[in-house]
Amino acid sequence: MHNRLGSLLAILVLTVAIVYQANMAQSLYRTCVPTLWQSQIFNRTVPLASSLYSNLKCITSSSHSSQPLTRKAFSSSTMASQKSFMDAVKTRRTYYAINKQAPISDDKIEELVNDTILHVPSSFNSQSARAVVLFKDEHDKFWDFVIEVLKPMLPSEEQVKSSTQRINGFRAGYGTILFFEDPKIVTGLQTKMPLYADKFPQWSEHTSAMHQFVLWTALEAEGFGCNLQHYNPIVDQKAQTEWNIPQEWQLKAQLVFGGRAGEPGEKSQTPLEQRVFVHGK
Numbered sequence: 593m594h595n596r597l598g599s600l601l602a603i604l605v606l607t608v609a610i611v612y613q614a615n616m617a618q619s620l621y622r623t624c625v626p627t628l629w630q631s632q633i634f635n636r637t638v639p640l641a642s643s644l645y646s647n648l649k650c651i652t653s654s655s656h657s658s659q660p661l662t663r664k665a666f667s668s669s670t671m672a673s674q675k676s677f678m679d680a681v682k683t684r685r686t687y688y689a690i691n692k693q694a695p696i697s698d699d700k701i702e703e704l705v706n707d708t709i710l711h712v713p714s715s716f717n718s719q720s721a722r723a724v725v726l727f728k729d730e731h732d733k734f735w736d737f738v739i740e741v742l743k744p745m746l747p748s749e750e751q752v753k754s755s756t757q758r759i760n761g762f763r764a765g766y767g768t769i770l771f772f773e774d775p776k777i778v779t780g781l782q783t784k785m786p787l788y789a790d791k792f793p794q795w796s797e798h799t800s801a802m803h804q805f806v807l808w809t810a811l812e813a814e815g816f817g818c819n820l821q822h823y824n825p826i827v828d829q830k831a832q833t834e835w836n837i838p839q840e841w842q843l844k845a846q847l848v849f850g851g852r853a854g855e856p857g858e859k860s861q862t863p864l865e866q867r868v869f870v871h872g873k
């Protein structure tokens with residue numbers, strides 16, 4: 593009896609000691625090295641203390657989000673996966689300054705795309721969304737195509753220069769995800785359910801947007817910077833020919849992603865009172 597009580601006490605003391613150590617490590621990690629805190633190298637090589645802290649917090653506290661960590665604390669994928677859904681939603685931003693660094697592997701990116709396609713909802717479970725992922729040289733090629741098709745459409749040399757500069761900013765990234773919708777599925781639903789025929793094209797747009805948002809947020813939770821572009825329809829045919837994409841698929845948006853090379857711009861907010869209305873609370 594005494595032996596069992598002794599063992600229980602020892603486990604309890606050990607647990608408290610581990611949690612205390614982890615808190616200390618986290619505190620040291622965040623307060624003593626503020627310059628290193630900001631550096632990519634530090635975040636990649638010394639995530640252990642913070643990771644241990646978060647894991648223990650998960651085990652010892654019922655509400656993980658009661659200790660919100662800053663965006664910088666999530667720049668490694670180990671930590672990003674511990675980010676709560678609403679934290680990820682709140683920290684997603686448009687990053688125009690991006691580079692060719694990737695905080696996670698191509699396989700992990702592909703897994704995120706697969707999970708998005710499998711689990712994001714679609715109207716009547718139509719599953720009309722299609723994603724084409726372009727990495728590295730293929731990504732560069734896509735943005736070269738955009739410059740190529742856009743140039744002859746621009747009215748002045750000045751606009752050619754500024755547009756080329758802007759597009760080269762996207763090309764500076766690591767990859768691009770092309771979001772398509774398959775119109776065959778939309779027309780199939782229209783035939784099957786004529787009552788909603790006029791709504792299906794709109795719901796197809798909604799479906800695509802949901803996929804775009806999930807991947808945008810998921811990639812940023814993993815440490816990427818992303819921005820959303822719309823060079824459709826001018827680039828569609830060229831891209832569809834190059835990557836053997838069925839010509840009838842409709843390109844809806846391009847999500848560019850890369851390492852973060854700068855901060856997002858200021859964002860103004862219209863007051864919530866003009867945008868949210870609650871009744872019956």
Ligand SMILES: Cc1cc2nc3c(=O)[nH]c(=O)nc-3n(C[C@H](O)[C@H](O)[C@H](O)COP(=O)(O)O)c2cc1C
Nearest residue numbers: 684685686687801819820821822823845856857859
């Ligand atoms: C439906 C939609 C379309 C957008 N289209 C573009 C676009 O074509 N080019 C661009 O640079 N940004 C585009 N954006 C990004 C918005 O300008 C940006 O999300 C908005 O200003 C809010 O900033 P934030 O993303 O940093 O929160 C788009 C965003 C959404 C939601």
